[in-house]
Amino acid sequence: MSKVMSVAVKNLRKHYGDKEAVKGISFEISRGEIFGILGPNGAGKTTTLEMMEAMRSIDSGQVIIEGIDVTTHAEDVKRIIGVQPQSPAFQDKSKLTEIIELFGAAYGERVSPMTLLEEVQLADKAGSYTETLSGGQKQRLSIAAALVHNPKVFFMDEPTTGLDPQARHNLWDLVGQIQKKGVTVIITTHYMDEAELLCDRVAIMDNGEIIALDTPKHLIGSLLKKGFTKQQRVEQANLEDVFINLTGKGLRE
C-alpha cells in the first residue's frame, strides 16, 4: 500500500464538564485504508468521530484531513468528507431520487441520482418514498447520499447495527467498493467479526484512550504469543456460515 497520509489525529482531547471523554489520542490513517475504531459503549468513539467530522468542537489537539485542519477550516473539511450516521433517517414524502438530489444540492452540486442509486442497488426503488424502505435499504440510500460529492474520507458510525446477515454482507461489499475508489473509510462497530473482515487496521478504545492499534492479524497474533488459548477449539465454520449457506447471500427486502 502506498502510504499517503489521509488523516492525522494528534493529541485530541474533549471534556464534558468534569468528565474527560477523549484523553489525548493520536493516530494516522493512510489514503484508501479501512480504519476501524472499536470499543465498548462510552469509550469515546462517537465523540472522536464527531470531532473529526467538524460536528463537535475540539478542546485541544488537532485533526488534519487531507491536509486541512478541521478546527480552522471546518467547511472545507465538510466538502471532502462523507458521513454515514448510525441510524439514517430521511424526510418522508420524498422519492429516493429527490433525496440524492437534495444531498447533491447541499454541496452545491448537480448530481445524477440514478447512477448513484444503481451503485447501491436501489435503482428499482428510485421513485418510491423513503418511508417504504427497509433498514438495509435506508443504510444503502444513506451511503449513496454520503457519496454525492465524491468524498475523500468516508465516516461510518455502526453501519450494520440492526441489519440481517444478508444486508450486512451486502454492506461490507459496498464498503469494499468504496475503498477501491481510493476513499479512506473510518468505521466504528461493535461487531468484532465485521472489524476483522473489513478493517485494514483497528484502534481499540476504552475510557477515552486508545489501548491497542494494529492490523487485526497482528492483534490476534500478539494475543496468541502471550499464550492465550480459547476454551474451545474454533470450528472451521460458524453459525453465520450455516445461516448464509442455507439462506443464500441475496438481499432480502
Added chain:
Amino acid sequence: MRVIIVVVVALIIVRLAYWAKSRYWHPKEQASPQYSKAMTPWQKKFFTVSVFTRLNTRRFFRDRLAIFFGILFPLIFLFVFGGIYGSSNNNVTIDAGVINRSSSRIASEFISNAKSAKVIKVDKSVTTLMAAENKMIRGQLDATIVLPPSFGVVASHQTYPSGQAEVYYTNNSSQAGQTLVSVLEAEFQGLNAKYVPVTTPFTAVGKELNQKSLTEFDYIFSGLLGFSIIGIGIFGPINVFPELKKQGILRRFHTTPIKVWQYFVSMAASQAIIGLISLAVMFIVAISVFHIKVIGNYAEIAIFLVFGIVMILGIGLAIGGWARNERQAAPLGNIVVFPMMFLSGTFFPRYLMPDWLQHISSYLPLTPIIDGARLLTTGGQSLTQIGSQLGAMAAWLIIIYVIAFRVFRWE
C-alpha cells in the same frame, strides 16, 4: 361561483398533466452531469437554496395532513365566520314576478325600467298570476307586480294616461311587498310629474359619499388571513423541526456544507409559495361565496402577504430551531402564538377592545400584518400609504431573524 369552477378545473388539469408526465415521460439522464456545468460559488449557494425550496414545496403537496392544516383549516374558519358576519348584506333585492296585461307604451316602458332597477330582480319566466302565486308560496318569489289591461291607457273622461299597478305578496313576504309598493310609488311620482304639474316644496335627496365603510366581515377576513399566516409560518415549523431533529435529519444536513441562512431562505421561499396558494384560496372563497369587495391591487396584496409570511415564519424558525424536542417547542409555541392570535385581531376586530389593550396589541408582530392586509384589500389604500405597518413589520423582521439565527440548533 364561476371563479371557483375555473380554478378547480385549472388545478385538476395541472395535476393530471403532472401525473401524466411522471407516468409516461422519462427523460434520459445526462451522461455524467456530476461536474457538467461549472457554477460560481454564489450560483452554487443559490442552487442549494432552489433545490431545497423545490423539494420542500413538493413535499407539502404530497402530505394530506399538511394540506388540511395549511389550506383547509383556515377555510373552515372562513366559512364559520363568514356564515356569522358575512350574511349581513346591505343591498336588499326583491325577487319579483311582473305580469303585464296592458298593451300601452307606458306599461312596456315601465316594465323595462323595472327590469333595470337595482332593487327589483325580475323573474322573466313568470307570465301568469297562477304561476307567480305558486312560486311565491314556495318562497322563490317575494312579490308579483301585475299591470291590469287598463294600465297606461287614457281614460275617456281624462286627458292623461293613468293606471294602478297591483302588488301581490304572501303573509310571510309582507315586508318585501310593502317595500315594493313604496318603490313603485316613488317610481310613479316621477311619472305623475310628467303628466300633471305638481309642486313639491319639501323633498329629500340621498347623497352617496365616495367612501367605503368596512363591514365587520372585512375585519374578520383580514384577521383570518393573519390566522392562516400563523398556521403556515409558526405551526408548520414548530411541528416539523422537532421531528427532523429527533430523527437526526437536520444533523445529517449539518455534516454537509449547507449554511443556516441557506436553509432559512429555502424554508421562507417554500412557505411563501404554499402560503400564497393558501391565501389565494381564501380570497377566492371570500369573493365568490361571501361577496367581499376587493378594491386593492392584487400584486401589492401578494407582495405584502409574502412579506408577512416571511416575517412570521421567523418566529416559527426561532422556536422550532431552538427547541431540542417537541416538549420544548409546543409550550413555547403556544405562549407566543395564543396572545398574538387573540390580541392582534384574528378572530374579532381590535376596535372592540378597550383602548389600553388596543395600544398594547398594536405592538405585536401580527397586528401590522392584519391591519395592512385589511387596508390593502378592502380599505382602498396602496403600499405607499401603509408605511407605518411596513415599518413595524420590517423592525420585527430584523428582531425575529437575529434571534432565530442565534438560537438555531441542528440537533
